[in-house]
Amino acid sequence: MRSSKLGKSPPGLDADGLGMLRYPSGSVCVNVTVLQGNKEYYFYDSSRDGTTKLLGRFSQGVGFIQWPSGVQRCSITNTGGQMCDEKGCPQQEWPWQVHGKRTGPKRPVDFKMNNNISFRCVDQQTIVAELRLTGQSCIFDLGKKNSDEVETFSDIMVAMKKKGHIGAGMSEMLSHMPTLLERYDLDAKDQGMVAVQLAQKKNWALPQISASGREVQAFSQNLTLPGLSEAVGTVDNITTTIKDFHTAVGLNVTSAASSQREACAQHQSTRKPKGSPFVCKAPEVTKCHHTVCSATVKKRAKAIAPLQPMSVKKIDRELAAAPAGQVVVVLCSTRHDENCKGAEKMMTRLNHRFMREARQKAARTPPPPPKPVEPEEEDGADAGEGGEGGEAKEKPQEAEQYVVPECAIMLNDCARSQVMMKRYDFTICPMYLMYFNGQLIYASNTFNGFEKTEQAFLKQIDNCKKMGGRQQFLPADFSMNMSVKELSSIK
Numbered sequence: 001m002r003s004s005k006l007g008k009s010p011p012g013l014d015a016d017g018l019g020m021l022r023y024p025s026g027s028v029c030v031n032v033t034v035l036q037g038n039k040e041y042y043f044y045d046s047s048r049d050g051t052t053k054l055l056g057r058f059s060q061g062v063g064f065i066q067w068p069s070g071v072q073r074c075s076i077t078n079t080g081g082q083m084c085d086e087k088g089c090p091q092q093e094w095p096w097q098v099h100g101k102r103t104g105p106k107r108p109v110d111f112k113m114n115n116n117i118s119f120r121c122v123d124q125q126t127i128v129a130e131l132r133l134t135g136q137s138c139i140f141d142l143g144k145k146n147s148d149e150v151e152t153f154s155d156i157m158v159a160m161k162k163k164g165h166i167g168a169g170m171s172e173m174l175s176h177m178p179t180l181l182e183r184y185d186l187d188a189k190d191q192g193m194v195a196v197q198l199a200q201k202k203n204w205a206l207p208q209i210s211a212s213g214r215e216v217q218a219f220s221q222n223l224t225l226p227g228l229s230e231a232v233g234t235v236d237n238i239t240t241t242i243k244d245f246h247t248a249v250g251l252n253v254t255s256a257a258s259s260q261r262e263a264c265a266q267h268q269s270t271r272k273p274k275g276s277p278f279v280c281k282a283p284e285v286t287k288c289h290h291t292v293c294s295a296t297v298k299k300r301a302k303a304i305a306p307l308q309p310m311s312v313k314k315i316d317r318e319l320a321a322a323p324a325g326q327v328v329v330v331l332c333s334t335r336h337d338e339n340c341k342g343a344e345k346m347m348t349r350l351n352h353r354f355m356r357e358a359r360q361k362a363a364r365t366p367p368p369p370p371k372p373v374e375p376e377e378e379d380g381a382d383a384g385e386g387g388e389g390g391e392a393k394e395k396p397q398e399a400e401q402y403v404v405p406e407c408a409i410m411l412n413d414c415a416r417s418q419v420m421m422k423r424y425d426f427t428i429c430p431m432y433l434m435y436f437n438g439q440l441i442y443a444s445n446t447f448n449g450f451e452k453t454e455q456a457f458l459k460q461i462d463n464c465k466k467m468g469g470r471q472q473f474l475p476a477d478f479s480m481n482m483s484v485k486e487l488s489s490i491k
Contacts, residue, residue: 013032017039018032018033018034018039019032020032021131021138023116023133024133024134025046025050027044027046027050027052028044028046028052029043029044029046029116029117029131029133030042030043030044030117030131030138031044032140035059038059038060039059040057040058040059041057041058041059041063041129041140041142042054042057043055043056043057043065043113043117043129045068045113045114053068053070054066055068055113055114055117056074056113056119058076058127058129058142060144060145061076061125061127061142061143061144061145062076062077062078062144063076063142064076064450065113065119066449067086068114069086071084071086071087071088071449072084072088072448072449072450074109074111074119074121075449075450076121076124076127078096078124079095079096080093080094080095080096081093081094081096081105081109081121082446082450083109084449084450088444088448088449089443089444089480090428090444090445090446091482092105092109093428094106096123096124102123104121104122104123104124105121105122108120108121108122109121113129116132116133117129117130117131117132118132123143124143124144125143125144125146126143127141127142127143127144128140128141128142128143129142304348304349304352305348306344306348307331307344307348307351307409307410307411308411309335309411309412309413309416310410310411310412311417312412312417312419312420315410315412318408319435319438322435322437322438325437325465326404326405326406326407326408326436327406327407327408327434327435327436327461327464327465327468328407328408328409328410328434328435328436329347329407329408329409329410329432329433329434329435329461330410330411330420330432330433330434330435331343331344331409331410331411331412331430331431331432332414332420332421332426332429332430332431332432332433333411333412333413333414333430334413334414334415334429334430335413335415336415337429337430339429339430340429340430343452344411344430346457347409347411349454350407350409350454350457351405351408351409354405354406354407354408354409355403355405357405357406358403358404358405359403362403406461407461414429424443424478424479424480425479425480425481425482426480426482427482428445428482429445431443431444431445432444432445434460434461434464436464436465436468436473439468439474440474440478441464441467441468441472441473441474442463442464442467442474443474443478443480447459447460448463
């Protein structure tokens with residue numbers, strides 16, 4: 001909060017707007033602190049049993065607000081903002097800039113964190129939180145400051161000196177404090193002076209060096225230890241060999257090129273003129289026996305095969321045949337947006353990782369024993385070895401190992417087919433649909449409410465397994481209802 005709109009800071013905050021505000025019950029309501037010169041605002045909610053829950057955090061127009069259950073409700077970054085429902089599914093998104101022009105939500109975002117704190121966002125600079133308690137009201141400015149409004153260290157120290165928070169001795173010390181450039185110049189000068197003073201103290205004889213610097217080599221050889229002379233000679237020999245190698249390669253290439261140019265010129269000069277009865281043959285070009293050494297180049301690593309788009313019918317068949325306990329992720333992508341391309345690359349790496357881990361696990365586990373083949377009963381006496389009528393018994397076949405990854409990832413091209421988009425009524429891509437035992441358990445374009453990293457994806461997979469074990473699936477007629485909402489990010 002830059003300053004309270006009431007003219008005076010409310011009880012609990014100092015003149016700079018720092019401190020804590022509490023509910024009538026005594027629990028913390030708002031905490032305002034400073035970190036690296038920027039104010040940070042923390043909002044809390046107090047329940048009847050006396051527990052305190054974090055509602056949100058903001059600093060320089062960036063922060064989040066969550067539901068009392070802990071699910072992300074509003075997330076604002078330097079690129080844009082997002083609103084989610086109580087299940088964490090995105091409901092509204094907006095950017096701050098489009099083609100260099102400032103934008104924001106189509107309508108101001110206005111809601112209540114709880115019964116005492118309300119939130120309003122118009123643009124990145126106009127983000128306000130209002131606190132209403134018994135007998136007092138306070139407005140906090142959570143928007144992003146301009147560069148000229150940011151207070152520097154010197155401004156803060158001058159303000160503290162005017163308020164009398166700094167004593168006479170401290171203020172005198174700050175007035176004589178050198179700047180960063182002055183300290184750099186002093187350090188550079190001190191280094192040279194210290195070296196000269198040390199040489200004078202030890203009574204060293206500083207050598208006289210001319211402008212050409214020819215005395216440096218002899219002086220350095222005198223300072224070289226006897227054990228390092230061989231190493232220095234070896235390095236010099238290697239350097240000379242490398243120079244000779246490069247020179248020889250250059251000469252071979254130059255001579256081969258010149259020979260080829262001469263042969264071509266001679267062939268052009270001895271070509272048969274038009275209408276001449278004589279036939280002139282070009283001399284044979286002698287092959288150059290000079291060999292050019294080439295360096296060994298490492299083989300390029302095999303590229304990971306990208307995910308291939310699958311139709312909705314094939315995805316449904318795979319979901320129906322998925323083994324128990326396996327999480328199936330369907331990535332709905334338009335395949336031309338930058339966000340969709342980044343999501344496809346991340347899913348390709350993760351799919352390759354899951355398949356590799358599954359193969360390693362299958363290689364470590366011993367294969368199941370082969371099924372025994374029951375012998376067929378024969379009429380009469382059993383035929384002996386090599387007897388007539390004896391049929392050779394078939395050997396039992398070894399059971400093939402079926403590799404089942406922990407998570408199967410599939411790709412659906414929403415630019416060609418919009419069946420998935422109509423089935424769940426979403427308009428934002430990329431969209432992640434996660435299934436467990438053939439039933440939908442999670443649907444969102446982010447993981448854990450607001451993250452989009454690989455670590456967040458792996459954590460979301462674990463959460464889906466836990467929710468699947470508790471039978472917490474989404475309803476069969478689940479719909480995001482995005483087509484009926486007014487979203488500024490969709491045009």
